[in-house]
Amino acid sequence: QVTLRESGPALVKPTQTLTLTCTVSGFSLDTSGIYVSWIRQPPGKALEWLARYDWDDDKFFSTSLKTRLTISKDTSKNQVVLTMTNMDPVDTATYYCARMRAVVAGNIVLDYWGQGILVTVSS
Amino acid sequence: DFQMTQSPSSLSASVGDRVTITCRTSQSISTYLNWYQQTPGKAPKLLIYATSNLQSGVPSRFSGSGSGTEFTLTISGLQPEDFATYYCQQSYSTLITFGQGTRLEIK
Numbered sequence: 001q002v003t004l005r006e007s008g009p010a011l012v013k014p015t016q017t018l019t020l021t022c023t024v025s026g027f028s029l030d031t032s033g034i035y036v037s038w039i040r041q042p043p044g045k046a047l048e049w050l051a052r053y054d055w056d057d058d059k060f061f062s063t064s065l066k067t068r069l070t071i072s073k074d075t076s077k078n079q080v081v082l083t084m085t086n087m088d089p090v091d092t093a094t095y096y097c098a099r100m101r102a103v104v105a106g107n108i109v110l111d112y113w114g115q116g117i118l119v120t121v122s123s
Numbered sequence: 124d125f126q127m128t129q130s131p132s133s134l135s136a137s138v139g140d141r142v143t144i145t146c147r148t149s150q151s152i153s154t155y156l157n158w159y160q161q162t163p164g165k166a167p168k169l170l171i172y173a174t175s176n177l178q179s180g181v182p183s184r185f186s187g188s189g190s191g192t193e194f195t196l197t198i199s200g201l202q203p204e205d206f207a208t209y210y211c212q213q214s215y216s217t218l219i220t221f222g223q224g225t226r227l228e229i230k
């Protein structure tokens with residue numbers, strides 16, 4: 001079955017770089033029409049999309065965060081890695097990775113999600 | 124970026140009630156609108172895609188409608204497990220965006 005699992009540090013200091021890994025199973029990152037996104041959710045707040053890595057190696061980033069984000073893929077390890085530089089306490093959130101795929105008429109949905117990882121930014 | 128506005132932000136209702144949540148977008152997105160349900164401590168779950176299509180396994184008491192810039196999620200006959208937070212999400216743009224969420228609470 002399809003699963004995604006986020007891993008990384010639970011605590012980072014301000015100004016540090018955060019590296020999160022999404023390890024997937026049950027599907028291939030190279031399958032046509034498959035994408036993996038990162039989404040975050042500060043405590044008690046709404047979901048915020050961060051970045052996406054496509055099966056064909058296209059990458060897309062949130063307009064507001066694109067200068068701080070990089071995303072990469074390691075197909076051999078079934079992993080998608082997100083890095084976010086210059087972390088700040090306002091970046092404290094649960095970070096999710098999710099599989100995306102096209103459904104009706106090109107509409108792309110987030111159909112499977114990881115359980116999320118809470119990252120706290122504090123000195 | 125496409126701005127998404129949900130209303131209401133929170134809603135109190137009783138088991139058996141019918142409730143409607145609205146999502147408005149800053150620009151037309153045709154029917155590229157999806158709905159997710161999130162319960163505390165859990166990841167969101169896809170409910171409805173492309174405005175009105177139920178994801179596999181989602182009960183038929185959930186329905187969606189709309190097009191362009193205004194969309195609705197309706198739950199007919201609320202069940203205890205439906206009390207959760209609901210998010211709309213547009214996929215018209217490559218840079219997807221979510222609404223701010225609607226928290227549905229038990230009255």
